[in-house]
Amino acid sequence: MPKIKSIHHVAVVVEDMEKSLAFWRDALGMELHELRDVPAEKSQVAFLPLDGAEVELVMPTTDDSGIAKYLAKRGAGMHHICLQVDDIVGMLSQLKQKNIRLINEEPRKADDGKQYAFIHPESTGGVLVELYQI
Amino acid sequence: MPKIKSIHHVAVVVEDMEKSLAFWRDALGMELHELRDVPAEKSQVAFLPLDGAEVELVMPTTDDSGIAKYLAKRGAGMHHICLQVDDIVGMLSQLKQKNIRLINEEPRKADDGKQYAFIHPESTGGVLVELYQI
Numbered sequence: 574m575p576k577i578k579s580i581h582h583v584a585v586v587v588e589d590m591e592k593s594l595a596f597w598r599d600a601l602g603m604e605l606h607e608l609r610d611v612p613a614e615k616s617q618v619a620f621l622p623l624d625g626a627e628v629e630l631v632m633p634t635t636d637d638s639g640i641a642k643y644l645a646k647r648g649a650g651m652h653h654i655c656l657q658v659d660d661i662v663g664m665l666s667q668l669k670q671k672n673i674r675l676i677n678e679e680p681r682k683a684d685d686g687k688q689y690a691f692i693h694p695e696s697t698g699g700v701l702v703e704l705y706q707i
Numbered sequence: 708m709p710k711i712k713s714i715h716h717v718a719v720v721v722e723d724m725e726k727s728l729a730f731w732r733d734a735l736g737m738e739l740h741e742l743r744d745v746p747a748e749k750s751q752v753a754f755l756p757l758d759g760a761e762v763e764l765v766m767p768t769t770d771d772s773g774i775a776k777y778l779a780k781r782g783a784g785m786h787h788i789c790l791q792v793d794d795i796v797g798m799l800s801q802l803k804q805k806n807i808r809l810i811n812e813e814p815r816k817a818d819d820g821k822q823y824a825f826i827h828p829e830s831t832g833g834v835l836v837e838l839y840q841i
Contacts, residue, residue, distance in 0.1 A: 577737050579758040580714055583788050585834055593832045600805040600830075601790070601798075603711050623790075624713040625759030630832075650833030651785040654717050656735070656757075664735075671734040696734075698727045698764075699784030700719055 575663035577656045580626045581705045586644050586652040590617055590632045597621055597628060613684070616640055653691070653701035661688050661706040668692065680706070709797035711790045714760045715839045720778050720786040724751055724766045731755055731762060747818070750774055787825070787835035795822050795840035802826065814840070 587593040590608070598605045603621045610617050615638035619630040631652060633641035643652065658664045661680045668675060677690035692702040721727040724742070732739045737755045744751050749772035753764040765786060767775035777786065792798045795814045802809060811824035826836040 574736060577735050577757060580717060580760040580762070583714060583717060585832065587832050589832075596807065596831050600802055600807050601711050602708060602801070623711060626714040628714070628788075648833055650828070651788065654762075654785065667736070668734055673730065673734050694784070697730050698719065698721050698723075699782055 575658055575660035575667060577658050577664075579657045581655040581657040581703075581707075582627045582629045583654050584629045584631050584652045584703075586640055586649055587630050587632050588644065588649050590619060590630065593630050593632075594619060597630065603628065610634070614638065614640070653703050655689075655703040655705050658704045658706055661690060661704050664704055665690055672696075680704075709792055709794035709801060711792055711798075713791045715789040715791040715837075715841075716761045716763045717788050718763045718765050718786045718837075720774055720783055721764045721766045722778065722783050724753060724764065727764050727766075728753060731764065737762065744768070748772065748774065787837050789823075789837040789839050792838045792840055795824060795838050798838060799824055806830075814838075 594605060597603050605619055606622050607620045615633060615635040617632045617634055621628045631640055633644055635641060665675060673696040674693035675690065676693050680688035680690045682688055688706045690704050694701050728739060731737050739753055740756050741754045749767060749769040751766045751768055755762045765774055767778055769775060799809060807830040808827035809824065810827050814822035814824045816822055822840045824838050828835050
């Protein structure tokens with residue numbers, strides 16, 4: 574049986590990265606591990622790791638990406654929760670059997686080899702859930 | 708210096724607890740540790756712990772609570788992220804010095820003795836952030 578292990582990260586969509594870092598890094602004192610442009614996702618991402626899970630701040634760098642449209646429609650705030658799973662192929666198969674609507678029917682591969690897939694908010698009660706196998 | 712340690716939980720506001728459990732517990736296979744009525748918050752809460760952090764599903768049990776109004780206005784989905792801190796009094800003082808708007812200027816005490824306080828989404832970029840000292 575595939576198993577959800579932990580919360581890997583919580584992603585927050587932001588309008589202004591410097592203003593956001595003024596809160597998360599400067600006021601809360603969280604460590605900014607990396608600030609990276611992710612051209613494939615047309616965004617800039619700040620990684621702020623904690624024990625066990627991290628906060629990721631995502632700022633769209635174009636107007637036409639999915640995350641830019643989300644920001645325009647819903648405003649800044651929490652975007653998705655990412656759960657680490659030990660067997661993503663098995664989990665996606667289990668979810669399909671339970672008639673859960675998937676955004677990615679098959680795992681996608683990030684540049685670093687990690688596999689991920691998104692579950693549609695329609696099946697989760699309004700939460701965009703990402704699955705991640707490291 | 709007060710320090711943010713980890714993500715303690717992510718809270719999801721739900722319309723229908725059984726439907727939500729059909730996803731989180733039955734489809735994803737996460738363990739339902741406890742399903743508890745919390746009269747003080749006019750809600751029913753499901754606790755689904757993972758390694759290091761947990762998912763909490765919160766269903767309003769009246770129409771007049773803050774969470775019921777949130778649900779009516781914004782719909783089901785992620786509600787807040789809770790960060791564990793080692794010194795909540797020190798952290799609130801640090802946030803005040805940085806002109807961060809707090810919902811709770813002083814820590815509140817839960818029935819089990821844990822101290823918590825909420826930071827206003829206006830100062831966080833749209834995210835309701837809870838601080839928690841265990």
